[in-house]
Amino acid sequence: MTAAPEVLHRRTVRTRQLSLRFRPRTVVVCGALVVALLTLVVIATGTGDFPISPLDVVRTLVGAGDHINDFIVFGLRLPRVLVGLMCGIALGMAGGIFQSLSGNPLGSPDIVGFTSGSATGALLMILVFGGGQFGIAIGAVVSGAVTTALVYALAFKRGAQGYRLILVGIAVGAALSSVNAYLLTRAEVNDAQQAAVWLIGSLNGRGWSQVWPLAAALVVLMPVTLWLGRGLDVLEMGDDAARALGVRVEMTRGLLLLVGVGLTAAATAAAGPIGFVALAAPHLARRLTGAPGAGLLAAGLMGGALLLVSDLAAERLIAGVQLPVGVMTGAIGGIYLIWLLASQWRAGRAS
Secondary structure (H helix, E strand, O other): OOOOHHHHOOEEEEOOOOEEEEOHHHHHHHHHHHHHHHHHHHHHHHOOOOOOOHHHHHHHHOOOOOHHHHHHHHHHHHHHHHHHHHHHHHHHHHHHHHHHHHOOOOOOOOOOOHHHHHHHHHHHHHHHOOOOHHHHHHHHHHHHHHHHHHHHHHHOOOOOOHHHHHHHHHHHHHHHHHHHHHHHHHOOHHHHHHHHHHHHOOOOOOOHHHHHHHHHHHHHHHHHHHHHHHHHHHHOOOHHHHHHOOOOHHHHHHHHHHHHHHHHHHHHHHHOOOOOHHHHHHHHHHHHHOOOOOOHHHHHHHHHHHHHHHHHHHHHOEOOEOOOHHHHHHHHHHHHHHHHHHHHHHHHHHO
16 A cells, blocks of 8 residues: 655654654755845845945854945845845745635735735824824734734635635725725825835835834744644645544634734835735745645745845846835736736636
8 A cells, every 4th residue: 555645755753752744845945945045135235336245245244344334234235135034924924824724826915905904004004193113013913903804704604715705805905995095195295105105015215123023023923823834734624624633713714814914914014015925925835845735934935035036126127226126026926926817727727
């Protein structure tokens, strides 16, 4: 009797206190992504009007740089790079959660309306209450949580099935986008311009005041995400099978939704609603690892790599002009979405 293909690709490490199962290919891919991220951080930190060689960047990061490089790296560039890295990780993991829960390749937070919900709270703080960065962050988190509760309540009918979450999320997102547009039309010109730039999603001008709250959010949410994510593979088998295996389906799904929205809201508060990273990162991660299931860690690392590459392209595409990173991710993500829809259509025709 032969083992199933999935079992053949797993390894198990056991001690008296611990039993750990892992897939060697996934470990290799995650290790390669970590190396790629470190390389991108060094390259991005050295890129700009005053270029710094990778070796000098590394020297500066370990405390052996001169005063000029210290100022450029720590005062100007490193905060932007770290915000981009952490936003990409948060969005990649959030996308993996939503796609797994909905059972739909389009189930990312920017498609199903949760990003619009976070943006509504942030816009209210910018345009109505005149809040600073802390107020914007609070507004994005609270509004994202309220949007989650609303979508979940409207989609709930003997459980919140994936297709209902997608449809209700799209409807709620469209309504909130109208609210966002109305807020922009009623605002003062300067405030509306500032809000419109924020809505595109940008890393320009990001400093340590954005780094620390985002880092604190990830320190709290990432371990919870990876812990709860173990139940995603079981939930993908169906609610009845998950209940038979002892999973508290609705509680687990609700907690995962809350964590996913928290990750999305944290990234949105730091850099605005950056589109399509949450959609593309989990797909690309699964193609590299070849593993079924959510693969949240690989999706997060892929999201960080995508956002850093997009930001580098946005900086260097037009000489002397720093495009908002949301413009680049939107352009790349639009092409990817067209390809994804076309491949799904061809697969449906073939079957």
